[in-house]
Amino acid sequence: MSALIAIVITGLGTYFSRAVFIIALANRHIPPQLRLAMEYVGPSVMAALVVTMLVTPEGEVALGAPEGLALLTAALVVWRTRNHLLTIVLAMTVFWSLRAVLG
Amino acid sequence: MSATRTVIRQGIIDGLPIFLPAVPFTLVLAIAILESGMLPFVGWSSSPVVYGGAAQLTLITLLGDGVAMAAAVTAALIVNARHLMYSAAMAPTFQRQPGWFRWLGSYFLIDQVFALAIPRINDDPHLFRAYYLSVGLTFWVCWLVFTGAALIMGPVIPEAWGFGFAVPVMFMGLLVTGIDRWHKAAAALIAALATLLAADLPHRAGLLVGAVAGVLAGLILDRRR
Incomplete structure (x- = not known):
């Protein structure tokens, strides 16, 4: 029961975080400076997410050659092709190959 | 239609x-x-x-x-x-x-x-x-x-x-497709470094520190244009 309550509260809080500016700024003037700042949200959050996923819950960084080269492969492939499926396949191939070789 | x-x-x-x-x-x-x-x-x-x-x-x-x-x-x-x-x-x-x-x-x-x-x-x-x-x-x-x-x-x-490593790979793909000028690449790099430096913060709050640092870096770079 308490798990369900926790899930509902987290759900409400999450919805709030997604809706608050969309709803609150619906009929207001948005300053140009804020608009400009928002352009940097995507790249900044995505980069922070990638790094966060390479950090263990204990705060240790888990970035070896397989991870590093696979991420580099992903960046290059998606930059050249814009094809996400190909990017994932090639990057994971690099990741698994290097892991197998480096043991 | x-x-x-x-x-x-x-x-x-x-x-x-x-x-x-x-x-x-x-x-x-x-x-x-x-x-x-x-x-x-x-x-x-x-x-x-x-x-x-x-x-x-x-x-x-x-x-x-x-x-x-x-x-x-x-x-x-x-x-x-x-x-x-x-x-x-x-x-x-x-x-x-x-x-x-x-x-x-x-x-x-x-x-x-x-x-x-x-x-x-x-x-x-x-x-x-x-x-x-x-x-x-x-x-x-x-x-x-x-x-x-x-x-x-x-x-x-x-x-x-x-x-599970496919998840950061996917986000790397989304990151790169969102970059249309070098300011954004620089903002992403700053965000990544700040997240790394703040990695020990509890509740994975380093994510937020990194994201905010990236946005601020982008704004500063844009102002100097």
């Missing part, structure tokens, strides 16, 4: 390959739910109610570890606080949308939908809405079905295979 149909199809075509890396994540979530001791259906209900994989995993893992409810909820909400930034970034384009779509669209505003929709914010409002709903519903249906299926099948793929 056919333009609408084209963007709807494009939304599904863009959404499915991006969803693929989330499949191993659904298995991780299923393991966390099964180990937490809560009823599987209650754990699964976090998929429609919270609808955010990282926050769901944080909440359920901490509850399963016996952490107090308030602390577990706080941690999950800190993990999800980045959505505040997505909401602000999407607000200008949602100004041109009807009220019902502001409420419904907010619910679908996850990382992947944000990243795929942001290059289209200056499209015709009707076509933007069609694309957004197409991507959003594709993800939503897949997430609910796959998190449910993972619970029923149990952990079929051993964690040691490292499928």
Whole structure:
């Protein structure tokens, strides 16, 4: 029961975080400076997410050659092709190959 | 009408390959739910109610570890606080949308939908809405079905295979496709470094520190143009 309550509260809080500016700024003037700042949200959050996923819950960084080269492969492939499926396949191939070789 | 149909199809075509890396994540979530001791259906209900994989995993893992409810909820909400930034970034384009779509669209505003929709914010409002709903519903249906299926099948793929690494790979792809000028690449680099430096912060708050640092760096670079 308490798990369900926790899930509902987290759900409400999450919805709030997604809706608050969309709803609150619906009929207001948005300053140009804020608009400009928002352009940097995507790249900044995505980069922070990638790094966060390479950090263990204990705060240790888990970035070896397989991870590093696979991420580099992903960046290059998606930059050249814009094809996400190909990017994932090639990057994971690099990741698994290097892991197998480096043991 | 056919333009609408084209963007709807494009939304599904863009959404499915991006969803693929989330499949191993659904298995991780299923393991966390099964180990937490809560009823599987209650754990699964976090998929429609919270609808955010990282926050769901944080909440359920901490509850399963016996952490107090308030602390577990706080941690999950800190993990999800980045959505505040997505909401602000999407607000200008949602100004041109009807009220019902502001409420419904907010619910679908996850990382992947944000990243795929942001290059289209200056499209015709009707076509933007069609694309957004197409991507959003594709993800939503897949997430609910796959998190449910993972619970029923149990952990079929051993964690040691490292499928989970597909998730950061997918975000790297979304990161690079969002970069259209060098300021943004620099902002991303600063964000990554700041996240790394703040890696020891509790509740994974380093994510927020990194994101804010990246946005500030971008603003400073833009001002010097």
